[in-house]
Amino acid sequence: MSHHSRRDFLTHSARIGGALALAQMGGLAPFAAETPPAMAIAKWAGDPIADADSTALASMAVKLTEQALEAVGGMGRFVKKGDVVWIKPNMAWDRPPELAGNTNPDVVATLVKLCLNAGAKTVKVGDNPCVAAQKAYATSGIEAAAKNAGAEIIYLDENRFRKMALNGEYLSEWEVYPEIVETDLVINCPIAKHHGITQATLCMKNYMGVVGGRRNAWHQALPACLTDITRFMKPQLCVLDAVRILTGNGPQSSQLEDVARKDTVAVSADILALESFGVELLGDRPEARDIVAKAAAAGLGNPDYKALNPRELAVT
């Protein structure tokens, strides 16, 4: 397992910071070109790894995550020294990693390490699951992996949600978990999955795990509700885990035949770019496009991810 060393991080930060500073001075176009892309897609190009080879799969997930992050300028571009970071994986279901119901634990653990290496004071990992939290946290493997990587595991306390003004088009207020919004950075880190209504559950739907209340009612108007919560959350960094994806019976299945391997991790500062990349990955269904279109109309990002010139990495 390769580590993103502190020295790497310092060099990178210096380079990027310098580049940005120079670019801002104006008239230095050649330097501005060094600004890292807003999006990167890391795909495994090494020897195929068997589903059963969990060690190799884990090290692949680590490499994919590290290199994708590095390609968008390193975690230091998003995390400042002393920051408190909340990593919001999909950790909603009582499903082991093989069944692709939750974010890959190695992807989450790598993000934790990268944040800590980038100087984060605390990295918190938590979700508002759809089943008993202790089951979902443990079975997903994320609790153990993230804790091991140095994160603080937070069990959301149902008594500590607070009504907040979303000021959305549709939702004026809703119960949100204060500890999440009080952090300096929320890294939205879902797994790409099929879903019965939207056909795809990705970054935007992952935000359903920061709210409480009768959130199930959102399913009657998902594009509008997800647009409102996304606007409220002001996404800065999204990481899409597509090491495994769920192709049917989503958002949680108990059959291996619904799981496919894509061996991919994609990172973007633009949530809609990543969202539409994920929609494509899951078969490009119109229901999923509706959500992205609604959010794009609200000006939350650029769904034409190819226009962002994402850096495509072949990781070995």
Add this chain to the structure above:
Amino acid sequence: MSLGRPRSWGPWIRRCVQIACLALFILLFVNTRFREHVEPDASSHIFFHLDPLILAGTFLASYAVPVAALLALVTLAATLLFGRIFCGWICPLGTINHFVGWLRNRVRGIPDAPARWSPWQRTKYYLLIVLLVMAAFGINWIGVFDPIALLYRSMTTAVWPALQYAVEDGSTYVYQADPHIGPVHATRVTEPVYRFFRDHIFLAPRQAFLGGGLILALFAGIVLLNLVQPRFWCRYLCPAGALLGLFARRPLLLRLARRDEDCNQCGRCTIGCQGLAAPGHGNPWMAAECFACWNCVSTCNFQALRFTIEPPFRKRPVAGLDLGRRATLGAAVGGLAGLFAFRLSPQAQARAYHPGLIRPPGAREEHEFLQRCIHCGLCMKVCPTNGLQPTTFEAGLEGVWTPRLVPKIGYCQYECNLCGLTCPTEAIQPLPIEEKKRVRIGLATIDTTRCIPYAYERNCIVCEEHCPAPGKAIYAVDTEITTRDGRKIIVKQPHVDPNKCIGCGICETKCPFADRAAIRVTSANETRHPGNQPILVGIGDLEGTAQQGYGGAAAEQTGVSPYVNPYGQQ
């Protein structure tokens, strides 16, 4: 009036043991909760297995007890040798009663006149006879009165939730209102207190139970009876104490040695006596009522009383236990009457099935289940979703406070078999997880007059999203409907596949309707009752029935057998 300085260390040793046992009981209670990766161990059963009444009742009713329950024979042996030391030293309910009675005497003052033995103390023996007669005919109502089961049930469903409610909602109220003077917020105090309780005392999400108020009221009643007389419950009512009393009429080793020449008949020993066992001058010692608490010995100013260990052949005068032939017979007849009263309902005769009586997975066939269940509430305590609730009358009076799943409150977690693993009498069988997943406890039904895509022209599908069954028991069909303004739109309408539905109820829990869900689970199709299976599951496509026979290829495919419970029980 003070009883003066103690003349013996006996009471102090006894108090230490009592406190230790009560602390152990509470510690085990708190630790018996859902913990991922921690299999429940037998420690949570210690007090149940030490209790001979539970052993006797469960054995009489079902002729089957877990091996560990034989631990109660140790209690019986100890009682034969030393009398009711279980009541005086071990029983946590006894300790609570003892403490409240002591508190009463501290506040009100110790009565001047010694309380005499009362014939009403026989009540507990008659109650025991009623319960044992019923048990012999297959009705296990032991747990309703058994002190360990009663205390556990009351703690689980009432005392603990009430405590947690008070701490959590109190501090949550402060948190939400956030009162402050300038930069000084009240939450600076309340939040650390709240977090301390949450992280070190409660350790699990708060539970709430239907009918918990009644259980709390009964428990409070038992505790408050100590204000009438200390240890009221233990003296007059406790059937476990009665059972031990039968074995303690003439302890083989323990003797209360009285030196009448030193006694000035002051009566202090009788005033301090916890069991009204007539330790003092004039009457023979009633060993069957004595808790061996050592109070009499320690309060005697002249050391006229001593507990001694003597060989069985050294006899000293002991009062016999005369229950009266007529009254004993009457109690037995009372037990029979209770038996018939319980069995009169159509449900008890398996002529009808209560739709709301969804038993936890692994629960035996209803009669057998009730023969073993001791109404203790352990399964409800460990249920991670709070879905297991005490019945009131869904299982008849016979099955009051037994567990049932109430899916609107909580569902049966697909990857969980804790209730079966923790049941002290295996009324709920300890099924391996893979087997448990194949047990049907009910069947979901869609109420199309409420279900949103049927009745209100929009999508929802929350039920389908949450369904954990392999391949999903709930599926959505794209259906064209005509809206109010005449437009044709497509909505996804959910349907239930009875071949796949196991009745876990997560659909009902998660349905956006918070009052009455639009998809509801009833006990229909439960594996344990062939008589309650309206749908021939496992036959798949009806056209293929002739070739496949019931439970053919389709049954193999789903892993769910149509009729037969996978563990051989009907």
